[in-house]
Amino acid sequence: MKHGARRPGEESALAPAAVPPWGLTRMRPFPAAAPVCYARIELDPETQTARCLDAAGQVIEAGKHGTNVRQDTHTETHAGPDGANPGSPRTDTSVDYGPD
Structure with missing residues (x-):
């Protein structure tokens, strides 16, 4: 017999008994499907x-199933480093979805 091999039904003092994974303990049969x-x-x-x-x-x-329409909002500011002098433009875009 190879090192670490066990006979069927024989527990090893070094290896704990097999424990099923936690997720398998929570599984249940699927509910019946609606016709x-x-x-x-x-x-x-x-x-x-x-x-x-x-x-x-x-x-x-x-x-019906829900569909939607994408709505983009673009905002551009031109504030400079001191807030008074126009600087390079900064553009910001926000995306929202609404029903069609």
Whole structure:
């Protein structure tokens, strides 16, 4: 037998008993999935967006998702080192997102 090898079921005085990782002790089965309200999804050739269809082939509303619009705000100051004389411009930009 090689150095440090153990027989099955034999504990070593040097190595502690195996402990499962902490994250595995917190795992639970996934909850049951909610049924989907559509039979199939296809690509609308005109808009290039997905559309949901029921079992009869009728388009159904499958819920809206949020979209947003980027809004940039640019600020420029020309204060010099003493506050009185114009210096080189300093530009600052802030970005915000709002609903479209």
